[in-house]
Amino acid sequence: MRTARFLCVMVAAFALAIGFWCHVSLGAVENVVVVNGQPTITTDPATASDWYDTEAMYNLYSPLVYPTPEGSVRPHLATSWQAVGGDLTHWRFVLRQGVKFHSGYEMTADDVAFSMTRFIAMKSGNSGPLGKVTATVIDKYTVDFVLDKPSALFPETLALFFPVEKALVLANIKTSDKYGDFGDYGEDWLATHDAGTGPYMMTLNVPGTRLDTARFVDYFEGWSNEGWGPDEVPIDRVVFIMEADYTSLMTILKGRQMDLEINGGWTLPQLREIQANKTLDLTSCWAQNVTVYMNTKAVPTDDEHFRKAILYAFDYASVVGPWQAFGNGPTGIITPNMAGYVPIEPQPPVQNLVKAQQELALSKYAKNLKDVKVVYHFCGGLDFEEDVGLQLQADMAKLGVKVEVAGPPWAQFGAECNSAETTPNMTCWLFAPQAFPTHDYYLFSMFAKKGLGWIFESHWYFDDPQIETLLNATRAEADPVKRLAIYTQLQPLIAAHALALYPYQKPTLFAHQSYIAGPKESIPMVGPSENMHNWRINLTLKAQITGQ
């Protein structure tokens, strides 16, 4: 009897809980957008470097200059800048007046100089490309930066420099011997608080779990509705939730517990389902480049004709297949949506076995094809990278060349690319435009002797002096238009050496509820497109759809 009573109570409690849960999920129409954009690793602008971090940075902070769709920068916190003297080591920036931090205090040159000094001293995050920078306050709204080496790209690199409020950071320094008198430089505090000027203020950050933000009404760019629909209003609250399996994300997207997904890892059936759903939309903002580097120091990919044979033998159409409907398509050294894109050989990307055989016949391995083997490695677990390898295996088999396909775990795969000797013949990567300037990232960082090395240059080819000269010239050219011309000139020159196979570009598709509008401006780079100032919510439509 007692057991039965206990069971009844338990069942009643459970039913009550379910009822309550249903009740809480049916509230009034709220001006809140839930975004799947975690895990943000750190929200400290001096240490942030990951993809997710950059997305958070563009919401909580403002960069000194803002990226443009053309790959250059425009005024933002700084209204103008110029090189002082002719050697590109001294730059002067004039700051916007009246910019407020989230605390309400006005941003001045002192804050910017402090932020730069902190950024450089902490030797972390995106500070690497800047080298050593000395910041000096000229007046309340003017700051000078002196570099240890000339850089024409210095203003562009500041698209990833986010000033912090000096007084607030100094007030929250923890004792540590890490940075001398500055203790921990406020690193721990900034991991869960913000000191920025961005469009959204941090209200809660549980690292790796969720980041809650509220609209900063005094944001210096304002919240004008110009260019938006009559019912589309600024989003008041943005909640970034943690990463999950895409099946779960699909469930909460369809259940309207999530409004926007900004990582774009959907499978093909899921994309079809989203496309077929009338209350959901897909938006493409920037593309990632699927890149298969060929190691020019390993047999048999050390032979240029052999590498060209691979480019012609690959069946591009088959591997893209149904993904074509979602924007996957031809690409090159940079992605087609970037300014100055030049289609490279073979274009159009179609399989040409005759030409592949001709190239193979010219290679030094033509007479002993049975003895050579191409090793293709991809990051274990990434199906689309495996598909590229298997397609290549099938295509090269038609030419009598054996391709071994393997997907070691990431740590092992990355370690293999530490040197040319240990790098497999072919390594598959998915390069997102997560550094700025993006042209410099896809060209200088990936092909110059002083580039990023490692996985970014696992072709190991640095033997063309013309390419090296031009790449260095891009970093010495201060005029963005002239620089773009050099980038355009470089692409066919690099492509001529057949250093990589580019199977396709993969647009990052943001899935969202149809009552979410944006982004107003699509910039081919991780971060600015995910700036929620660039998005709006249609509350009338939301009410209609949710029936509230």
Added chain:
Amino acid sequence: MLSPSRVLEGAVKDTMLKYIGLRLVQSVFVLFGLSILIFFIARVVPGDPARAMMGYLATQDQLQAVRVEMHLDKSFPVQYYYWLRGLLHGDLGRSAYTKRPVVTDLVQYIPATLELILFATLISVVLGQAMGILAGYFRNSWFDGVSRLVSYLGIATPSFVIAILLMFFFSQVLHLAPSVGRIPIMMTAPPTVTGFMVLDSLLAGQFSTALVALTHLVLPAFSLAVIHIAQEGRITRSSIAENLGKDYITMHRVHGIRTSRIVFKYLLRPSIIPTVTVMGLDFAFLMSNAFLVELVFMWPGFARYALTTMLNKDLNAMVAVVLVIGLTFAVVNLLVDILITFLDPTVRIQRRGG
């Protein structure tokens, strides 16, 4: 003057305390050995911890600075010395992945997983034992057949598959249960005291939040519990079936003692000893193996943290994670041994040297 039973009780108590003390000392040595093992294994597996800390775009200068800061430029024994020195000061180092002190990460993530697996264990104990007792008592009946089939299915189906299926049916189709998280996304969490959402909600007087948090536990906990219900159910069933044929049970029956009394008083106690042993191991096993279920249900737990740090070659976090799992095994095994001592008088006598 003490009665003989009091004397015996005191002797048992002394023996138990000595036994627990000995086991604790042994555990310290085991954990020390484990720390050396994982410390060196973590360093020889491929991958660059400096890259993990600084991100892909770090320059060589930045990487070198981090290697020096993390003592990676020193020999393994020297690195271990620094690590051990930190441990003795309560510092497990900084996570290369989260960039926070590892201790802060553990404090954040462990309670979420503990709450989940405690609930999963509760479900598996209740359902597993019920299924095992009934199947054992009514052995070779239709119920025994069905429970066997269910058990095999439960053992053969991975937890994450069950998780996805449960989420699909109960959240997406029937809308009966919440899908992700510890509480609804838009609900305000109670202030963190213990890290257990249900408990913290109760402590904060947020009873409705506690109730909702309980409903959020059901699907992920059940997904984790299924395999253990199956496993423990089968073990209990075998023990019950075996003990049912013993003379003392026949004797009780002959004396006309009620069936329920025979089952719950005389049959269950000796029959659940093997199950209790397995349950202890299962609990510790779940600490590190709940990651797929945590991923499916967006559960910000320790198992998921453990996997992420392993994949990112986060040295300090990897060592800490393995130590926590090791510690869990040690503590749970000790508790299980103590529990068995109380359940089984023969063990008590053996430990007393009888």
